[in-house]
Amino acid sequence: MLTNLTEKANRTNCACGRAHAVDMGDIIIRPNALDDIGRIVQQVSPGRRVAMVCDTNTYRAAGERLELMLKGTQVDLTTCVIRGEEPIVPDEKTLGTVLLAIEPGTQCLIAVGSGTINDIVRHVAYKMSIPFIAVGTAPSMDGYASSISSLVVDGVKTTVQGKLPAAIVGDTEVLSKAPEHMKAAGFGDLIGKVIARMDWRLAHMVNGEYICEYTIGLVQDALRRCIDALQSSSPDASSSGGAQASRSGSQCESGSQCTSDSPYSDETVSAIMEGLVVSGLAIAMVGISRAASGAEHHISHFLEMKALTGEAPAHLHGEKVSLGTYIMSTMYHKVFSHDFAEIERLMAAPPRPQSPERRVARLTEVYGRTAPAMIQRWRSNLPGEARAKYIKEYLSANWERLQQMVLHDIPKPAELTSLLDAAKSPYRFQNMGYSRDLVEDAIVCSKEISQKYSLLYILDEIGLLEHFAHETVEDLA
Numbered sequence: 442m443l444t445n446l447t448e449k450a451n452r453t454n455c456a457c458g459r460a461h462a463v464d465m466g467d468i469i470i471r472p473n474a475l476d477d478i479g480r481i482v483q484q485v486s487p488g489r490r491v492a493m494v495c496d497t498n499t500y501r502a503a504g505e506r507l508e509l510m511l512k513g514t515q516v517d518l519t520t521c522v523i524r525g526e527e528p529i530v531p532d533e534k535t536l537g538t539v540l541l542a543i544e545p546g547t548q549c550l551i552a553v554g555s556g557t558i559n560d561i562v563r564h565v566a567y568k569m570s571i572p573f574i575a576v577g578t579a580p581s582m583d584g585y586a587s588s589i590s591s592l593v594v595d596g597v598k599t600t601v602q603g604k605l606p607a608a609i610v611g612d613t614e615v616l617s618k619a620p621e622h623m624k625a626a627g628f629g630d631l632i633g634k635v636i637a638r639m640d641w642r643l644a645h646m647v648n649g650e651y652i653c654e655y656t657i658g659l660v661q662d663a664l665r666r667c668i669d670a671l672q673s674s675s676p677d678a679s680s681s682g683g684a685q686a687s688r689s690g691s692q693c694e695s696g697s698q699c700t701s702d703s704p705y706s707d708e709t710v711s712a713i714m715e716g717l718v719v720s721g722l723a724i725a726m727v728g729i730s731r732a733a734s735g736a737e738h739h740i741s742h743f744l745e746m747k748a749l750t751g752e753a754p755a756h757l758h759g760e761k762v763s764l765g766t767y768i769m770s771t772m773y774h775k776v777f778s779h780d781f782a783e784i785e786r787l788m789a790a791p792p793r794p795q796s797p798e799r800r801v802a803r804l805t806e807v808y809g810r811t812a813p814a815m816i817q818r819w820r821s822n823l824p825g826e827a828r829a830k831y832i833k834e835y836l837s838a839n840w841e842r843l844q845q846m847v848l849h850d851i852p853k854p855a856e857l858t859s860l861l862d863a864a865k866s867p868y869r870f871q872n873m874g875y876s877r878d879l880v881e882d883a884i885v886c887s888k889e890i891s892q893k894y895s896l897l898y899i900l901d902e903i904g905l906l907e908h909f910a911h912e913t914v915e916d917l918a
């Protein structure tokens with residue numbers, strides 16, 4: 442188990458040239474961590490008036506127990522249980538429900554839940570300028586240690602300012618009882634960090650973007666511990682191609698329906714929760730999400746947007762990241778299996794020539810009313826003559842180095858699917874209800890959502906994004 446997480450996130454003389462300061466209190470991940478709630482509230486709250494926010498499931502999982510524990514203390518507690526159709530959406534209605542339930546003069550909030558509850562409470566705490574405590578009920582997403590909330594405003598997924606939690610409580614007894622597909626989603630969110638690392642290094646090498654290898658190291662070490670824990674508790678994860686061949690396409694691969702033995706030991710659940718918290722800390726340390734998210738997350742965001750408009754099925758964030766990671770691993774290995782002379786030949790005569798008219802039409806169709814902004818972003822990143830020359834020269838000079846990095850840093854698709862099968866994390870688009878066209882659109886169009894430089898950008902700059910998107914989907918299919 443990781444110790445001194447907060448100390449690790451604070452570093453005055455980092456080799457990246459910056460000081461990292463994260464103002465966070467206790468991070469407690471262990472069995473019966475809920476028992477500490479009285480002490481933690483006393484530590485972080487300036488007063489007695491506290492509001493706890495849960496949904497019906499998380500109230501049962503931990504809220505009820507916390508309520509009983511706090512009722513025996515000096516705390517004046519209000520409980521807000523968000524009811525309604527599952528899954529609860531972090532939109533204006535939910536935000537209003539929470540605000541209506543909170544008593545005037547509330548001095549501290551407790552978020553009991555995972556993604557949605559934390560997104561809502563984090564933003565409310567920010568608006569009210571009061572501390573909040575995150576009590577995790579499922580190791581399903583990496584937003585516990587985050588200062589940003591992802592809300593749905595006017596039907597559109599929007600990033601808004603939130604507050605970093607004053608403390609994080611992960612009771613492994615509670616986390617272990619979370620539904621299996623939520624643990625698998627947490628693992629999926631974490632495995633995506635291998636793509637995030639490569640995309641960040643690519644952006645640093647090609648564009649001189651700021652990078653912090655210390656932060657990358659913290660996240661990758663946490664991921665390594667998760668994989669080790671999974672492999673030591675799940676025999677399928679320690680074998681390679683064989684596991685993939687025997688289990689891919691099985692019922693279990695859809696994640697939530699699986700009823701066979703759980704691959705999640707308490708140790709693995711604890712390692713996933715720590716990894717997810719570390720990912721959030723890594724974002725807080727450098728003020729950007731580079732160590733935690735790359736093109737695999739853009740693909741996930743794209744699919745989430747399509748789910749919100751009813752054009753695609755809904756899946757948990759980490760499940761979509763798992764698919765995004767599989768797509769990007771396939772794409773990275775495919776692109777860098779060519780030598781640069783072959784890439785040059787493809788650039789000279791692309792099998793799918795990229796036409797601006799066709800791309801504008803595609804972005805218009807894919808993004809609907811937000812298309813003008815996305816088209817503007819795409820246009821602003823089109824390379825001029827000097828940039829195109831630079832990219833070509835850069836790739837020519839560094840291709841073999843990049844090939845080595847991909848081979849060394851990104852698990853090959855077969856290794857990845859073996860791990861994801863063992864984790865029962867979904868990654869086949871067909872089984873997740875996505876069409877082939879939608880996945881190809883996600884690869885070609887998702888980068889406009891965040892404008893973070895990645896393999897997708899570099900391929901678009903050299904005119905081969907549409908070609909490799911198509912080839913990658915062929916492979917996945």
Ligand SMILES: [Zn+2]
Binds near residue numbers: 458653
């Ligand atoms: Zn640093």
Ligand SMILES: [Zn+2]
Binds near residue numbers: 762
């Ligand atoms: Zn994520």
